[in-house]
Amino acid sequence: MKLQQHKTKRRRGVVLTPLGLQRLQEAILSWEILNNKGDRLTLEQLSRQINISTKTLSRLWSLSSSVDHKTLKLCFAAFNLEVYEEDYTVLMEDNEIEIPSLRSETSIQARNLSRLFTEAVENHCTYPDGAVPLDSPFYINRPPIEELVYREVTQPGCVIRIRAPRQMGKSSLVLRLLAFANAQEYHTVSLKCNQIDDQCLTSLNKLLRCICWQIATQLNIDPSLDAHWDEEIGCKLSCSFYLQHYILKQCQKPIVLMLSDVDRFFDYPHIAHDFFALLRSWCEEARQNPHWHKLRLVVAYSTEQYACLDINHSPFNIGLPISLQEFTQQQVEDLARRYGIRWIPGKESARLMSLVGGHPALIQLALYYLSCGAMTLAELIEEAIANGGIYRHHLQQHWVRLQANPGLVRLYAELVTNKQGVAVDPMDAYKLESMGLIDFEGDRVLPRCELYRNYFAKQFSKIA
Incomplete structure (x- = not known):
């Protein structure tokens, strides 16, 4: 009697995801600016820079043809990038795509997290104050x-x-x-x-x-x-x-x-x-x-x-x-990875953004404290408007500027108590938008983020 042989699926390679392609292209653009006078690299020049063939590069850009994982790592490493699981999918022998598990808590991933954190610290993970240095890994491009x-x-x-x-x-x-x-x-x-x-x-x-x-x-x-x-x-x-x-x-x-x-x-x-x-x-x-x-x-x-x-x-x-506009959720998650923080896509980033939106400085500050282990995300959100919270200086500066405009104080007090937004005079809206305090929802105006709504509601309650 013949024993039935079970043929296991073999991996045929990896395919770049749209997110991976975007990260790689942004890194190439930055390299071209700093090292090539801003001139775009041709396919042949890219081939020489990475040391892989133009044919392999074309397969990579197609987002449909596979390359081996070592080649993908080589491409990313040529532009000082780490390959993340979200950057690629695995193509099996029968063309079935295997999506790497993002929730796996294996010891390998734990070691990777530790290594990523160490790299972030070594890459100038200093308190985010002022301009992001040219050699910092924490600058996020905002195309175009x-x-x-x-x-x-x-x-x-x-x-x-x-x-x-x-x-x-x-x-x-x-x-x-x-x-x-x-x-x-x-x-x-x-x-x-x-x-x-x-x-x-x-x-x-x-x-x-x-x-x-x-x-x-x-x-x-x-x-x-x-x-x-x-x-x-x-x-x-x-x-x-x-x-x-x-x-x-x-x-x-x-x-x-x-x-x-x-x-x-x-x-x-x-x-x-x-x-x-x-x-x-x-x-x-x-x-x-x-x-x-x-x-x-x-x-x-x-x-x-x-x-x-x-x-x-x-x-x-x-x-x-x-x-300059706020970060998108994808950009926030990219920045979190650079800080060595491994979040489940669409989960923790959404919690942070529900508080501060995509405000670049507020996001950077949160990720700095989270990456240092100074607090958890839940603690950060809980203590956001406290007198000793990480956003106290930012919020106090807004409060001082707003108090210098008594007419706007009364208007903003109405905004923070109205969940549906308020229709306001275009001139007032222009001034509040210039101060960075509001966002628009159609013809109605809302506080820019929940952090501002909660903080200013607290301040107004003290002077009521």
Whole structure:
């Protein structure tokens, strides 16, 4: 009697998932920006970089043809990525796809979790405050923003406006834009307006001389301000002539002039109006005058001060506007993995986002404390609005800014107590959105996240 042989299914290889493809493509784009002057790699160049054939790469990109697991790890490792189970599916002999279990609590996965945490600590897992460093693994690309600004800054006479409430990622994006410009071998000048002394803001003339001195100094050019400054024609013309006939004339390559924190000037209306008018005039010159083509202007600012400005007099409204949005759930889960946190897709991330939405700074802060083992997710949510909670400084800053606008205080008090949202005057909605306090649901306005609703409800109850 013949014994029946049971043929076991053999694995034929792995197939990249859409999530895995997105992670790999974002890593390749970052590599191209920092190491290839932003030029996209051809299939042949990618093949040489990874050391696998173009045919194998084509199979990988197809999301339908399999490659072996070692090849997949090689592709990811070439761009400093770890392969996660969500990045691929396993193709069996009869074309059946095997989905790796995400809930398995094997000792191997426990060791992987420990290793991932160790790697996160070694990769500069420091307290998330300020811009995410260029070499940090914790920067999350937000397509298509990065590609838009990299492409725009290569255009003669361009203007880029990066605007958002505080802690949304402006400084981190600026760092990468400057790195891209440096990779293109452009000259870069970074002026942080919050470093300018108050005495330089007593008059437009002092401010413009201060800015011109910084530009020349950062370009290693002797400022020689007195020799090129004519008080008879006024400071705005003097500044413009100084840039065109002295600075731009000496530079053969484009100059990327980055002005960050220009919202500081909103507190000085006697200067802000003329200063922003001057920037607009440079933009017009760059479109018409070839001598100005080398100037690429990037302006970054926080929008909180919009609540105090006349909505009919926007301080600066030309060029490519970049508004930074919140993280998606997929991006939150990707960032959690980089911190060495292994979450079940769609579960823990949803709990955290139900509290803080996709706010970049609030998400980063939560993941930092969770990865350090300082608290559990349940404890973080429970203590979120406590006086000693991890978000206390962020919330206190919002409370101080809101109290400076009594009309908005009354309106926001109504918002936090109404679960269905409230229809508000467009001007008030504009101011609250600029402060980062609300979100929209059709024509109705809601608090931006439950953290804000709960915190401000608590504050209003104390003063009722």
